[in-house]
Amino acid sequence: MKKQNVRTLSLIVSTFTYLLVGAAIFDVLESETEKRRKEALDAIEKMVIRKYNISEDDFKIMETVVLKTEPHKAGQQWKFAGAFYYATTVLTTIGYGHSTPNTISGKLFTMFYGIVGIPLGLVMFQSIGERLNKFSSVVIRNVKRLLNCKDVQASEINLICVVTTLSCLTIAGGAAAFSRYEGWSYFDSIYYCFITLTTIGFGDMVALQKDNALDNKPEYVMFALIFILFGLAIVAASLNLLVLRFVTMNTEDERRDEAEALQAAQGAVRLEGDVITANGSILSGRVGNHGETVSLDDEASVCSCRCSGFQKKRRRPRFTVRRSPGKISHLLPMQQLPQPSERAEVRPPPPLTPLLQLSTLHQHRASI
DSSP, X not given: OOHHHHHHHHHHHHHHHHHHHHHHHHXXXXXXXXXXXXXXXXXXXXHHHXXXXXXXHXXXXXXXXXXXXXXXXXXXXXXXXXXXXXXXXXXXXXXXXXXXXXXXXXXXXXXXXXXXXXXXXXXXXHHHHHHHHHHHHHHHHHHHHHTTOSOOSOOHHHHHHHHHHHHHHHHHHHHHHHHHHHOOOHHHHHHHHHHHHTTOXXXXXXXXXXXTHHHHOHHHHHHHHHHHHHHHHHHHHHHHHHTHXXXXXXXXXXXXXXXXXXXXXXXXOOOXXXXXXXXXXXXXXXXXXXXXXXXXXXXOOXXXXXXXXXXXXXXXXXXXXXSOTTOOGGGSOOOOOOOGGGGGGOOOOOOOOOSSOOOHHHHTTOOO
């Protein structure tokens, strides 16, 4: 089986195993908390209904009003600042879900906008990541020259360390800023930065969603947008080194397979079995001076005499000698016995000639 197929099957098995293990761990970590939270919310709902003497339908109306009002706390979501924030989440595939189009024309334009914008954004971040890796390699080489290192080339491990450090610094710096502006804990801010820069975008925590930040804090809006775009470029640089390495391995294996197939096609003409000569030696299919395969010419004669020049050239089928090399007497040419009157002048028989005469082209290449 090819290496690519083995690697693909291994990845499929590993991915599904990883999913099963993750589901089991999340079940253990979150299921009990979810159950307790639901029980607490049901108790509060009953208490409010009983305290203010309202029906369950009225409570559902209040609940809907609260949920629908939440996005408007950030200000006008569809003015230029909010629309630019929404367009950024579409192009980067973050998709918080904090604001969504309500009109048919808005939903239709979102689909067409994403069809063109998402590939454009991926290519842009990919290109920025490649340039960043190139710049990092230049910096690494200069640092190694200053440290008088023998090997001044930037290896993949060096680049991975650099972009990982940059990613950690970006997340740490962004978390400090969001913790200050949003009032979140530092851990929640780190969680938000990670979910954003990996384009997971749960939407449980979204910046710029309170105190009319979209209208009253333009500097904070600018910082949030720059953080998203710059941070995604850093993450793209990391993905270039981690993910594309696997693609490179697949490409190398495919090229190697193609080269082996081409080499096999060039040496496809081979002897099918061993050719046995009259002296009992075996002419194997690989007896060239450099391990090359010796093949039979279509024009070579199979008889014991050198009559190839007088025979009509025709293609002969390949054959395989099945008998043991020691039992070849039936293959030897029969010598005619002399008449009784000529016994006095009996001459020694001529030397046995090989059963199969190779062409002049192959005689100097094959070693029998």
